[in-house]
Structures are given as C-alpha cells and as structure tokens.
Amino acid sequence: MGKSFFKTHVVTLLAALLLCSITGAANAEDELDCLLCHKYRGLSRIDENGKFRLFYINEALFKEGPHSRVKCADCHQDIKKIPHDPAKKVDCTSECHLIEPSGQKNFSHQSVANLLAKSVHGKLNADGSPKKDEQDYPGCKDCHEEPLYRPLSFFKGRTNGVSERGLARCQTCHRTGDFAESFYKHVTSRLRKMRDPKEIVGICAKCHGDKAFQQRHKLDDVVTSYKETFHYKALRFGSQETPDCTDCHVVKGEGVHFIESKNSPTSATNIKNIPTTCRTSECHEKAGANLASFQVHVTYDKHKYPMQYYMLVFFTWLTAGVLYFFLALIFLELLRRLFPNFSFVKSKDGDHPSSE
C-alpha cells in the first residue's frame, strides 16, 4: 500500500517536472507569454467581415518552422501588452531582432520584397502607378503559407532532415544556445527544394488557374497546358527531377521571387533566352538550341496553335470514325445472331445457306 502510494506520487511529480520543462523551453522566444492564451486550440473569433479566424499557435510546428528564433513581438510589433487589441496584419519587411550574421544588421525580408516588386508580380508599374487589378498581384503570404498560418494542418510539418553527426561537427565550436542547429537547418533547407514541386504548381494555380483571373489579365490557362506536359506528369507521380513553374520562369542564379514577363529582355522565358533556360546543366544539357521552339503551354486554340488544333481535330475524327463504325458493326452483328435466317428479301437464286 505504502509502496504504491509512493510510486503514484513519484510518477505525478515526474510528469509535472516534465511539463514544466516543456513549457519552459517553448517560452524561450515568448517574452510576453503569448502562448498563455494562444496555446488553446479553440482560440478563435468571427471577425468584422464575418470570417472565422483561428488564433491557435501549434507550438511544435512553430518550433520546427523557419521563424522559431523570432520573438512574437518582432513581427507583431503593434502588440505591447496583454491582453491586446485586434492586431494589425504582419508586415514581412519589418526588421526583427535577429542579427543577420554577414552584415551585422537586423534582419528583414525587405530585399525579397524589392525583388518581388521588380518582377512581373509587383503591384506597381515602373512609373510607380498601381497596376490594373492591383489586388490580384501577390504579397508574401499569398504564396508562403507557413504551417503556422494553418495551425491545424500539422501533417504538413516536415523536418529538414537534421543529421546528428553533421550537426555534432558544428557544435564542436558553436556550443552556446541552439545556434548550430538553427544555422544548420537554415543552410540545409536551402540545398534542396523547400517545397514539393506539386505544391509550387498548386500555389501558382491559385491565381493562374482561376478563369476570372485569366480573363482579367488576358492570360492563357497556363496551368492546364502545363499539366499536359511530361514535366508535370512526372512531378505528379512523385519525381523531383522535372521542372515546376519556378524552374523555367526564373533565370538560373536569380532569386526565385524575380519572375519576369516573357516580354522583358532579361526574362528566362524571353524568346531569346529560352534556349539557355532549357539547356541548363540540370535539364536538357545535351539539347540543341532548336529545342527552345517546343511549345510548353499549348492551349489548342485555333489561331494561336493551329498545328496542334488541326492534329487534335484529325485524331478525334479518326478515332471516332473508326470506333463508331466498328461498334455499330458489332452491334448489328450481335443483333443478327438473334434472327439468323430472317431476311426481307427472299433469295431467288436458291442461294439459301441451308440449300448447299
């Protein structure tokens, strides 16, 4: 009896200690103790626009994410006290308290934002005037859905494949804090595609696959046409070797945010640059410059792609003609078997089958 009483208490004590240590670790970047409230899964409200908003922060996801070393208040700079008023939208270009090691300055995504603004996806024209349908042009969070913004999609949380042995080498010198681990993750996560290529296609398709959007901007349905190519089909079945949108639409060596219109002379998809784009070292290295005239985004439009259109018409009619002819024949033949000897015309020449 006494023994089991002791046992129960020790277990409870250990459990309590364990809980404390977890909470303690999680609060390392949480100086305002935001998780005090935001750890509750049901924390939500209906906003002024009638939209359901979920404010739950999944701690495990946050710790795995790229922003795990950033303090909550670094991004949510308008929050100074708790409880707080409705927070403003986060501006990704604001400076946070992380020091960028190469320049010893506070870190900001401003350089990425500059690149995006220069690209075909920037919201402003070269003269500074807003583009038509400005709201259609993407901001950071239109493409970057960090799992944190969708806290319930925990299945998306993927680790960066930390090699303990590799990390141990870093930690020989970089002993303090979790610097080695986060730096290691920072580098290794950039050595491969950050996202599944299918996810990239899905992100672009959010806008480019939308019929109304295509009409507003006079764009072809590039998503459907891309999905007709072997490039997509291989990705679709799990290959990582064929290109997604960003592989062809970004000049090699350029930041992925700098996608230009094909009319820009420096664009990867400008008619003069396509041979180079196709023949980068990872792709059609051995191909001739001729390969560039391959049409990737074929829409079977009669005027834009007449060859493909008429070939499609030819094969459609050929297939339909052959199959309907033979299917009709099979149908008649099966029907004939029901009345094998019937005929509207009586044979006069004694050529009746059974007369032979």
Place this chain on the structure above:
Amino acid sequence: MAMPKYKKICERNGKRYFFRFSLHQRLQHVVVFSTVIVLSLTGFPLKYHDKAWAEPLLNFMGGIKVAPVLHHIAGSILLGLFVYHTIYWVYLFYSRRVLPLKKKGHLTFRNVGIAFLTQPMIPSKKDFFDLIDMFKYLLYFTNRPPRYDSMSWKEKFDYYAPYWGIPVLGPAGFFLWWRDEFSQYVPGVVLNALYIMHTDEALLAALFIFFVHWYNVHYAPEKFPLGTVFITGYLSEDDMIHEHYAEYVKVMTEQGLQDEIKPQHP
C-alpha cells in the same frame, strides 16, 4: 528461309482443324501483344494522370522511375519487330513472287505490280464486295452471309491498323525519348506534333484492340472467353465455316474432301 510444312487440315478427336498461322507468325503475335500490353500499362497512366486509377497503375508498373524504362524497352522491341516483319515480308515477296518471274524472264513492272496486288493480305475488289454483302446480311436484305477468303477485310483492317499505327507511334515515341539529341537537327515544335501523334494514335490503337479486336477473338459468343487459333495456329471447322467459307470450300476441295463440305451457316 526454311519454313516448317503445315498440314492444311489436321484432325483431333474426330474434328477437323484448318491451318491458319505458322509458329513464326504466332511468335510475332506474342511479341506484339506482350509489348503493347506493357506499353499501354506504362503509358496511359501518364496520358490520364488526373484519373484516380493512374497512380496505382503506374506504381504497380514500377512508378515514375521504372515505368518509363519498361516503356522504352517494350517500345524498342515492338519497333524492332516492325522492321523485322517488314524485311521478312519483302524477303518472302521477293523469293516467292519476284524470283519465279525472273527465272521465267517475265520480270516487268507490270508483272511485279500484279504479283504485289494479288497477295492474300492486299485489299482486293472482293473485299469491297464482301463488305457490301456483309451490310446486306446485317441489315436483313439477304440471309446469305458473306463468304470470305483466307483473309477477310476485317482481318486485313486488323493487320493494317498496327501496321500504320506502329510507324506513327513508334518513331514519334523514339524521338520524344531522344529529344535532346533529336533537337540538334529539328526544331522543338516538331516534338509538339510528335507528342500528339504518339498519345492520340496510342489511344486509338488501344481502344480498337480493346473493343474491336478483342470482340473478334474474346467477346464474341462463339469465341468467349478466348479463341485458340493464336496458340495452336489451327481454326476449328465450325469457325472456318463461319469466318472463311470460300476458303473452307477451296481447302476441302483441294484435299479431296468435296463430298464432306458442310453448308454455310451464319
């Protein structure tokens, strides 16, 4: 090329069987259907990548890394067979038709042309009239089914379908496979055309085989579940009467069995 001699008629358990296909021909058929099955199973999941069956089927065939390799191997074999078949056919035509003409000293363009056109597999005037007879029969204007020779128009169509299909599909597939090397000589837009040719002709071929050819040899009531001529090379007397009555009468007469010729039945 020494060909084994086949008896025109052979008897098993008191039933007559009529010679149709030599072992050599039957083996070519085995190569055709095995490669076409592999090509379809590894190709169509890509054409119909958005269908629910596509992924499980492709994974069954080895996934995106292995399936294309199988596709290339099977395609190469089929294309090789096409070349072999064509060379073999030219050889037969030369040795059986042209050489005798040469020996007799009748070698003229006209005579070679006639020799070419009178081969059993070449579409003829009789095929046209057989087709009309068949429609008459199917639409109840006569109760006399058409009397086909050794090769009916349907079989000729069945033969020329792949014989047109392989040169459309095969080289297209080959150039799509070796696109980088190919693009040294030809503009990339040709690949667009080859791509349509390859997949659309493949669909036609597969649908034709599935519905029409398989009806003729699998689904038709007297064949179900499987006609055996592709294995044994011999066709039963009943099927011979049903499918090749003119040839049946000819062979029976040649073999001195004219008294035992059975009447045609539908």
